Amino acid sequence: MVIHAEADEFWSYVGDTSHQRWTWYALERETGIILAHQNGKRTDAMCEQLLNKLRLFPIRSYSTDNWQSYAKYIPSAQHHIGKDQTWKIERMNLNFRTHLKRLHRKTICFSKHETLHDTVIGLYIERHHYKNFSYAKS
Template identity: 65%
Template sequence: SGEMDEFWSFVGNKGNQRWTWYAIERRSGCILAWHNGKRTDKVFLILWNSLKVFDIAKYHTDDWGTYSKYIPPDRLRVGKDKTWKIERKNLNLRTHLKRLNRKTICFSKNETVHDNVIGLYIERYYYKNGTYGNNDFS
């Protein structure tokens, strides 16, 4: 099974919101797929389509309406008690990447740079090291 979530950040100013949508494998914490963009159905569907290569029986999410709109009810489990692992990973990302903090003077000025920093972090700490979320970086 997998967990899906999205977290908020901004580029330039807080009016230019940027959301990182991603999914993890529940048992290992491995990030399966991610995508940056707005908090829209269109951006969610990009993530959703990239997850089709995995055989995920159940998706655990929060109560954001987009999830229940597209994930079949028999494959969807909603509740904060079901998403604790991905919520913890959100906190780790915010802690390690200052530009993701909510109240900071460190922020991205360019969407491409913002997206690439997040992508490079995921690549470096979750894939290249082979940790997949099961050590200090989980």
């Protein structure tokens, strides 16, 4: 099985907007299944951690936005940059914000602790993307 992955990150905050929290993740384009996710800061190290998790999969190509961290760790022959290649993951970002009120940009429902914030996002991904999926079925 050859996988084409889309990778992106979205912004949220814990406590107040000065405490930024980023969720990095990658999905398989054909099925929309999230392959891996990582919460933290918007740094090269976080990008590298996400891409290390993806090494378990036979990924032939990656599509990302123009964030410079991706170009540092993805070989240019495998890397496609542009919004025309990331429409599926950008739609998924909107789904996250729609389903999880704590991810809205302006809300009174926000996370107070990083651990709880990361756990809620992880549970959402588990429930909506991993629950009934197995690569053995493919």
